[in-house]
Amino acid sequence: MIHTKRSLGRRLRAATAIGAVALLGLTACGGSGGDQVASEFTGEYTGPEVELSFWNGFTGGDGPFMEQMIDDFNSEHENINVVSNTMQWADFYQRLPAAVTAGEGPDVGVMHLDQLSTMAARNVIVPVDDLATTLELTAEDFTEEVWDAGVYQEERFGIPLDVHSLAMYYNTEHFEKAGITEAPTDAASFADALEKLKAAGYETPFWMPSLWPSHLMNLSLQWQNGGTPYDADESKANFASPEGLEAIQWQRDIVDEGFSPSNVAIDSQYVAFKNGETSITWDGIWQLNDLQESGLAYAAAPIPTIGAEKAVWANSHNFFLPRQTQPDPDKQNAAKVFIAWISENSATWAGSGMIPARESVRAAGALDGMPQEAIAADIDSMRFLPPIPGIGTVQTETLEVGVNKAILGEESPEDAMTEAADNASTLMEENKASFGE
Template sequence: MSTGTGTGTNQGRHMMNDTPLTTPVTRRGLLLGGAALAGLSLSGCGGGKSAQDAAGGAQSKATFGGAYTGPAITLSYWNGFTGGDGPFMKKMVSEFMAANPKIKITENTVEWAQYYQRMPAAVTAGKGPDVGAMHLDQLATNAARKIIVPVDELAKSLGLAEADFTKDVWQAGIYKDARYGIPLDVHSLGMYMNTDQTKKAGIDAAPTDKASYDEFLAKLKQSGVQDPFWMPSKWPAHLMFLSLLWQNGGTPYADDGSKATFDSDAGVQALAWMVEVISKGYSPKNVAQDSQYVAFKNKKLSVTWDGIWQINDLKAAKLPFELAPLPTIGSQPAAWANSHNFYITKQATQDDNKYQAAQTFIDWMSKKSAEWAGAGMIPARKSVRETADVTDSTQGPIAKQIDNLRFLPPIPGLGDAQAQTLEIAVADAVLGKRKPDQALKEEAAKATKLMEANRKKYGA
C-alpha cells in the first residue's frame, strides 16, 4: 500500500506527514500506519449499500439535499496534509466555512502514519472525525472494519460517474458493491531533472525509454556528476519497483486478494534493472531512506524519481527542475499512483445534521478540486484535469499521462502484507543481500500466506 499523498522528507509530506520538509520518515510513515491499521481487530466485515447498514444500525435517515439547512453545527475533519499541500487545504477549509456559516470545521491534521493508527479507535469511541481524507488504498480496509460508510447516494447526487474519472480511480473506491470514497486527486511518481545539470551535459529532452535513459545517465556522468541517479533501498524504492513491474506487463497481486504475483518474470526484470543501475556506476550503494531526495534538492545528483507532492517543496528551494513522466524501461508506460478520497465515518451517521453537513462539505470540496491542484496534485475529475490551469501546470505532463498510472487493488489488509514482504524483497536485492529472483520468490510466498489470512480475517 502506499502512499500520497501531504507526502517526506518531504516525501511523507504529501502522502503522509507532518514533520519538517527535511525529516526523512514521513513517507515511510504511511506504510507503517497502514500496517498497524491492518493489524487491528475487526469490528465487522462487509459493506452494505446504505450508510446506515454499514454503520451497524439505522442511526441516520438523512439524505443529501444540497445546501445544509440545519442548525449551527461543528464537524470534526481529519487529514494528513502536513507538507506543502497543508496550506492549500487550510485555505479551502476557511473558504468553505465562509460560504457555509452554519458549519464550523475543526481540522485535525496528523502525520499519515499516526492518522491511520488513531482514526479507527477514535471513531469507535465517538471521538474521531465525522468526515476526512484518506488514501485510496486504505478505503477497503476501513470499509471492511465498518469505520467508514458508503457514499453512493452522495456520489449520485453530485452527478459523479465513471466517465469523468479514470477506471482504476473510480473502481478502487468500491468495496463489496458499495462506494466508500469521493475522489479528490491523483498523485504519482514522476521523474525530476535538475535542468542546470542536464543543460551542462548537453541534454535537451527528457529520456522516454530504457535506451535513452541509459544514454541520459551516461552523459550526466561524463559531464562530471559522479552518481547522477541514486537508487534507494527503501521508500520510494518499492513504488519504483511497482512502476517497473507494471511497465513489464506484470501485476503485484491477484485482484481478488488471493495471492501475491510480484515474483513473476516481469517482477524479476524490474528488480534486476534497479540493481543494474548501481552496478553500472550511476548510483552509490546503500542509499539511506530519503537521502536521494535530499541530495537532489541540494544539487548533488541530476535526476530522481519521486512523488509529484514534492513540487512545491522544490519550488520553495528555488531548484531549477523539470518534471516528466517516468521513462518506459519496460514494454509499456506505467507509474505507481494513489488518490486522496473524502469519506464519512459511522460516527457522523448517528446525527442527521452532522451527516448532512458532512455531505455538504464533501460536495463543496469536490467542486473545488481545481484549486487543490495548486498543492501539486492532479484533479481526479477529467472535466477539471483537462483545463488549461492543470495542463499548463508543473504536474501537467503527468496529468496528460493519467491513463498510464496504476493503482493497487482494493484489498483489505494489503498494506500490512506489502510492508512485510515486497518492500523487504526490494530492499534486500538493492542492497545485494539476495538475488532479485530469490528475494521476490521467497517474499511472494510469505505475502500469499498473509493475504490468505487477511481474506479470512476481513471476509473474502
C-alpha cells in the same frame, strides 16, 4: 503532503502495524453500512446549524491550501462550520478505528486510497454511493483506475480529491552540460542519458534507493512490463513473475552498472538531488513545491516507460464518512455537502502540488502553468493498488523487504522477490480470513 511526504513510508509503516491491531478489534461487516441511516441527500443542506469535525493528515505544505478551502466553504455556508483536526498520517490511521469505535470519531475525513478497503472491511467507514449518485459523479469525470479503486464489495467508500504519482526530476544544468536536449521517455533514451551524464563527469547520476520510494518504482516497472503485482481474486502476489523479476533486475542493474551507489539510505537520493549532487531522481509530485523553493535548476517529467506499457504508481486522497455510534442525519448530510463543495472547487488544491482528480476541474484550467501539468498529461497511465483489505501491511512486510534485499545485493533479485511473493500471498490469505471475506 509536500516536502515532508518523503518520510511517509516510515510513518505509514508504524501506522499500518498499529492500525492493523486496532482494526481487528472491530466487527467485520463485509462492506455494509450497518445502521447508518440518513435522510435522503438532495445535494443541499438546509437544516439547523452544525459543526463538523474534519480529520486529515495535511501537516506539510499542503495544509495551508486545505485550510483556505475550509475557510472559503465556511464563509459560503452559514449553517455549516467545518473544524479541521490535522495530524500526522501515522497518528491518523492509528487513532481513527479506535475513535470510531468509542463514538469519538470525526464527522468527515480524508485518507489515502490504499487504506479505504481496510477501513471499509472493518466498518470504520460507510458507503457514499448516494453522494456520488446525487452529484452524478461517474468514471467519466475521473480516470477509470482511480474511480474503480474506491469501490469495495460493490459499494463506494471514497470520493477522490486528487491523484499523486511518481515523477522524474532532472537537473537541467547537468543535462545541458551532458548535451541532453530532451527528457528521456523510454528505456533506450534513459540509458543513453545516464551514459552521457556519466561521461560529463556526473559519476553516479541516478541513485537507486533501497527503501522508499524504491518499492513504488518497482510497482511502476511491474505494471510497465505488463504484470499485475497483486491478484485480488486468488489472494496471490506476483512479484516473482517474469514481469516482476524483469522490474527488480532493472533496478539492481542501475547499481551494478555504476550509475548509483550500492547503499542509498532512505531520503538520501532526494536530498542528493536537491543539493545538486545527482542528475535524476524518481520521486512523488509532492516534492514539487519543495524543489521550487530550493532554487535548484530542475524540470519534471513523467517517469520513462522502461517496459512495454506506459504506467506509473499513484495514490489518491479520498473523502470518506466514518461510521457513527449515534448517527446524526443533519451532520451526515452537511458532511456530504462539504465533500461535494471541496470536490467541485478542487482547483485550489492544485496549488498544493497535487493533481485534481476531476477531469472537469482540470479541463477548466486548474493546472495551467502549474509544475505538475506535464505529469497530469499522463494521468490515464496512473495505476493504483487494488482494493484489498490489509494491502498496506502486505506492502510493508513483503514487497518493501524484498526490494530492499535485492537492491542492497543481500539476495539475488529472484530469491528476494520469490521470498517476498510467497510471504505476501500467505499474508493475503490470512487477511482474507481476518477481515471476514
